[in-house]
Amino acid sequence: MRLSKRTVLMVGALAALLGGLVQPAFADYALNMPQGVTDTSRDIYGLHMTILWICVAIGIVVYGAMFYSIVKHRKSRGVQAAQFHHSTALEILWTVVPLVILVAMAIPATGVLVDMEDTSDAEMSVKVTGYQWKWHYEYVDEGVGFYSNLDADSQEARRLGASRKPQSVENYLLNVDNRLVLPTDTKVRLLITSNDVIHAWWVPDLGWKKDAIPGYVNATWTQINEPGVYRGQCAELCGRDHGYMPIVVEAKTPEDFKAWLAEQKGGAANTAGGDAGADAGQQTVGTDTETVEDQSDPAGETTARADTGAQGGGSDSAAGGMTKEALMSQGQQVYSARCVACHQADGQGMPPTFPALTGSAVVTGPVDDHLDMVINGSAGTAMQAFGPQLSDAEIAAVVTYQRNALGNDTGDVVQPSDVQAAR
Amino acid sequence: MTATTHEVGHHDEPTGFTRWLFTTNHKDIGTLYLLFSLTMFFVGGAMAMVIRAELFQPGLQVVDPYFFNQMTTMHALVMIFGAVMPAFVGLANWMIPLMVGGPDMALPRMNNWSFWILPFAFAILLSTLFMPGGAPAGGWTLYPPLVLQMGTAFPFVIFAIHLMGISSIMGAINVIATIFNMRAPTMTLMKMPLFVWTWLITAYLLIAVMPVLAGAVTMLLTDQYFGTSFFNAAGGGDPVMFQHIFWFFGHPEVYIMILPAFGIVSQIIPTFARKPLFGYASMVYATASIAFLSFIVWAHHMFTVGMPLAGELFFMYATMLIAVPTGVKVFNWVATMWRGAMTFETPMLFALAFVVLFTIGGFSGLMLAIAPADFQYHDTYFVVAHFHYVLVTGAVFAIIAGVYYWLPKWTGHMYSEALGKAHFWLSTIFVNVLFFPQHFLGLAGMPRRIPDYAVQFTDWNMISSIGGFGFGLSQLLFLYLIIQSIRGTRNATAQVWEGAKGLEWEVPSPAPHHTFDTPPVVK
Ligand code: HEC
Ligand SMILES: [Cu+2]
Numbered sequence: 001m002r003l004s005k006r007t008v009l010m011v012g013a014l015a016a017l018l019g020g021l022v023q024p025a026f027a028d029y030a031l032n033m034p035q036g037v038t039d040t041s042r043d044i045y046g047l048h049m050t051i052l053w054i055c056v057a058i059g060i061v062v063y064g065a066m067f068y069s070i071v072k073h074r075k076s077r078g079v080q081a082a083q084f085h086h087s088t089a090l091e092i093l094w095t096v097v098p099l100v101i102l103v104a105m106a107i108p109a110t111g112v113l114v115d116m117e118d119t120s121d122a123e124m125s126v127k128v129t130g131y132q133w134k135w136h137y138e139y140v141d142e143g144v145g146f147y148s149n150l151d152a153d154s155q156e157a158r159r160l161g162a163s164r165k166p167q168s169v170e171n172y173l174l175n176v177d178n179r180l181v182l183p184t185d186t187k188v189r190l191l192i193t194s195n196d197v198i199h200a201w202w203v204p205d206l207g208w209k210k211d212a213i214p215g216y217v218n219a220t221w222t223q224i225n226e227p228g229v230y231r232g233q234c235a236e237l238c239g240r241d242h243g244y245m246p247i248v249v250e251a252k253t254p255e256d257f258k259a260w261l262a263e264q265k266g267g268a269a270n271t272a273g274g275d276a277g278a279d280a281g282q283q284t285v286g287t288d289t290e291t292v293e294d295q296s297d298p299a300g301e302t303t304a305r306a307d308t309g310a311q312g313g314g315s316d317s318a319a320g321g322m323t324k325e326a327l328m329s330q331g332q333q334v335y336s337a338r339c340v341a342c343h344q345a346d347g348q349g350m351p352p353t354f355p356a357l358t359g360s361a362v363v364t365g366p367v368d369d370h371l372d373m374v375i376n377g378s379a380g381t382a383m384q385a386f387g388p389q390l391s392d393a394e395i396a397a398v399v400t401y402q403r404n405a406l407g408n409d410t411g412d413v414v415q416p417s418d419v420q421a422a423r
Numbered sequence: 424m425t426a427t428t429h430e431v432g433h434h435d436e437p438t439g440f441t442r443w444l445f446t447t448n449h450k451d452i453g454t455l456y457l458l459f460s461l462t463m464f465f466v467g468g469a470m471a472m473v474i475r476a477e478l479f480q481p482g483l484q485v486v487d488p489y490f491f492n493q494m495t496t497m498h499a500l501v502m503i504f505g506a507v508m509p510a511f512v513g514l515a516n517w518m519i520p521l522m523v524g525g526p527d528m529a530l531p532r533m534n535n536w537s538f539w540i541l542p543f544a545f546a547i548l549l550s551t552l553f554m555p556g557g558a559p560a561g562g563w564t565l566y567p568p569l570v571l572q573m574g575t576a577f578p579f580v581i582f583a584i585h586l587m588g589i590s591s592i593m594g595a596i597n598v599i600a601t602i603f604n605m606r607a608p609t610m611t612l613m614k615m616p617l618f619v620w621t622w623l624i625t626a627y628l629l630i631a632v633m634p635v636l637a638g639a640v641t642m643l644l645t646d647q648y649f650g651t652s653f654f655n656a657a658g659g660g661d662p663v664m665f666q667h668i669f670w671f672f673g674h675p676e677v678y679i680m681i682l683p684a685f686g687i688v689s690q691i692i693p694t695f696a697r698k699p700l701f702g703y704a705s706m707v708y709a710t711a712s713i714a715f716l717s718f719i720v721w722a723h724h725m726f727t728v729g730m731p732l733a734g735e736l737f738f739m740y741a742t743m744l745i746a747v748p749t750g751v752k753v754f755n756w757v758a759t760m761w762r763g764a765m766t767f768e769t770p771m772l773f774a775l776a777f778v779v780l781f782t783i784g785g786f787s788g789l790m791l792a793i794a795p796a797d798f799q800y801h802d803t804y805f806v807v808a809h810f811h812y813v814l815v816t817g818a819v820f821a822i823i824a825g826v827y828y829w830l831p832k833w834t835g836h837m838y839s840e841a842l843g844k845a846h847f848w849l850s851t852i853f854v855n856v857l858f859f860p861q862h863f864l865g866l867a868g869m870p871r872r873i874p875d876y877a878v879q880f881t882d883w884n885m886i887s888s889i890g891g892f893g894f895g896l897s898q899l900l901f902l903y904l905i906i907q908s909i910r911g912t913r914n915a916t917a918q919v920w921e922g923a924k925g926l927e928w929e930v931p932s933p934a935p936h937h938t939f940d941t942p943p944v945v946k
Contacts, residue, residue, distance in 0.1 A: 033866045055786035069760040081697040081764040112795040166481040197569040204868045208798035215656020218729035235802040240489040243873030
């Protein structure tokens with residue numbers, strides 16, 4: 001009696017294990033690798049399924065023999081143990097057969113790999129730069145570039161003990177303020193690098209991930225077949241907020257993409273005076289795009305627009321004289337969206353790596369030093385330059401906030417015009 | 424070196440704490456290693472529980488992401504260097520002299536030292552949890568530039584790693600010296616039990632790669648404090664070079680953690696199948712080929728850094744090749760069972776589970792070797808599932824199997840077979856509930872090392888966490904059974920298991936303090 005029960009258990013366990021292996025083949029995205037929307041991703045999916053089925057087949061043979069033996073060749077059945085201990089023929093067989101299978105597998109894998117590494121004949125290039133913890137995209141030779149941060153709703157729900165539930169956020173942790181927009185049916189070269197630590201740019205639907213490494217530019221490519229929105233995440237541990245730097249790619253038809261690009265450039269032409277200074281111009285435009293789409297409160301939006309005008313050279317529309325209340329409330333928003341990851345909500349930081357702002361010599365000292373730190377960052381540390389990322393108003397607000405909150409009380413009010421002067 | 428260098432026959436050993444502190448006896452030191460490893464298994468396990476608690480649902484409920492990263496990093500360092508490696512060294516200490524018919528390890532004082540370094544190394548490592556800036560949080564792989572953002576802990580972590588390395592190297596030297604010098608004259612190399620063979624090869628791997636790790640972390644240290652730029656791109660260095668050096672250590676390291684496990688399983692299966700190991704010679708050659716291949720596959724851990732095509736192809740082919748000798752091993756184990764007369768005591772159950780579940784880890788390893796597919800799998804939960812199948816249901820299950828197998832020899836008492844089986848079934852079921860769903864999570868797009876995740880990953884994470892808590896709790900039963908066997912009443916015979924063959928089963932149980940003062944004769 002006991003025996004058969006045990007047998008049943010074991011067979012059950014085997015079935016469960018094999019079932020688990022086989023299951024992904026029939027299930028949807030949640031269980032298995034997505035087929036994706038590029039030829040590469042489909043090829044990879046094909047390789048993945050082939051090797052999976054090979055493993056399942058070998059598994060059935062090996063586990064089958066093993067469980068047959070466990071059931072039949074047990075002492076309690078009164079069997080006598082054989083004493084054989086090798087068989088040259090068998091040993092050669094099970095060395096050669098796997099070798100053949102491996103060669104059969106290596107051939108298609110090589111083909112796909114060769115194809116993936118061929119970045120020639122790209123029709124356009126996008127430079128992707130990883131930052132702790134956001135991405136920056138730059139359309140090479142187009143003068144368009146912008147930062148892409150985790151969206152505000154996820155930002156709110158992700159806090160330790162947040163009252164907002166992740167389930168109430170659409171695309172929780174997989175949504176951004178500014179999407180990377182790419183044309184379909186176009187070979188796009190991606191030049192991937194990093195500003196600080198190593199990140200990895202990964203959108204499963206495109207079929208691959210690639211490391212973003214400081215000092216390296218990794219070239220790779222993609223050609224998306226279907227318009228749509230594809231989501232991914234940073235895939236290389238990059239510090240505290242590694243889990244919070246998503247990637248969203250929006251694929252538009254080439255015509256829609258052209259229109260979108262023109263719109264982006266239009267903003268640039270108005271303000272930065274065309275592409276006069278290609279390099280500096282791109283950053284400015286980036287700021288523009290980001291702040292315009294990023295700001296949820298209308299006040300911020302207008303300021304940001306006006307502000308970009310100011311950066312473009314004209315000081316005509318610089319928003320002077322914000323009230324301290326307005327600065328403090330916007331400052332708190334900016335602080336909690338952009339600074340808390342390192343300096344913490346209470347300003348205590350995580351010394352010695354991330355300094356406390358409460359009572360900090362910089363924050364309680366001369367305003368100019370404080371502005372310099374925020375605008376230009378501190379080379380060689382995680383403190384990045386926020387000058388290109390934030391508008392004058394945002395910097396003024398966050399600096400004012402830091403000087404009058406987080407346990408500091410300097411009474412200083414910093415205006416956007418001060419920031420503009422400090423740039 | 425000869426057996427006479429060992430102080431044979433001094434019988435007035437100290438008692439109490441000094442006995443353990445000053446001991447040069449291989450059995451005492453083996454016991455110390457094993458108890459240390461068990462402690463670290465629970466420390467690292469507690470960290471895993473924090474990780475699984477945070478991942479039970481999306482959003483942050485338990486810890487800050489920075490602390491979460493400290494937990495994943497420390498969990499790995501503690502489990503690899505504190506639990507798995509010392510467990511194997513402990514088993515080597517206890518069993519190698521007994522298995523080759525030698526009176527003790529060849530270098531007993533060094534043996535004492537190599538153990539006593541470890542508690543200090545881990546006291547330093549664990550103390551970093553309380554330092555400003557916390558414990559290391561950049562992953563156990565210590566990739567720069569991220570690792571350079573560590574706080575005060577940085578030099579302490581590096582010093583602790585140096586100490587662990589020194590300890591491992593001394594342990595490895597001792598194993599090699601023992602195997603070559605302390606064997607009974609009639610114990611020829613090709614008569615050695617497979618556990619001894621696998622350890623011999625492992626010891627060479629250790630000596631080859633631990634200094635490489637030490638070099639890599641020392642370069643990190645000088646980059647941080649002495650203005651060098653080995654890995655700093657801005658100074659003309661190369662952050663990817665660190666990864667190459669690290670994995671040149673790291674890949675052999677994973678075989679360091681699995682080859683002795685192969686050895687243990689190759690001892691246990693023949694015993695309970697009552698049949699000699701199938702293909703002994705091919706097992707030895709397969710082990711040696713795996714060890715060799717382990718040196719030329721390291722970059723499969725870093726396909727995504729952007730290597731030249733030729734490099735990617737080379738590392739893909741070399742990695743796939745490892746499947747051949749590994750397959751030979753699995754086939755040999757199955758052939759050993761074939762037409763045997765099997766019984767299923769706890770050690771055998773764990774060994775059988777090892778064969779089944781390690782093979783699943785091998786399958787996912789083969790999948791990961793396919794470079795284009797790795798561009799999807801890499802750094803996802805699929806990888807987490809893969810290496811936990813080879814390390815938990817592989818290495819750890821083999822260690823547990825070995826402990827149940829030899830425990831009566833060490834303590835002289837049997838453990839409760841019924842509870843042992845309960846421990847087996849609980850562990851095996853929960854460990855699969857814990858790790859199997861992680862394959863799905865990874866394939867569906869969940870990156871590893873994240874404290875929070877998109878809501879579509881919730882279900883499998885919950886299931887995985889439940890499995891994690893269950894697996895963690897089940898190990899308390901293991902602890903209980905070890906204590907029971909130490910204090911036990913049911914005496915074990917010398918042979919302990921009906922089908923057991925080998926020198927270790929010819930000495931009484933518990934094995935006396937000194938054994939084989941005169942070499943035995945091997946038939
Ligand atoms: C990725 C982590 C990170 C983020 C995000 C970050 N900082 Fe910093 N911050 C640092 C580090 C690291 C330093 C120390 C730099 C140094 O040592 O030179 C620092 C220093 C500072 C200082 C000087 C403090 C002192 O006492 O030296 C100020 C002011 C500051 N940051 C403001 C900000 C503001 C404002 C934001 C948000 C807009 C921000 N930081 C976001 C990492 C960060
Ligand atoms: Cu990142």
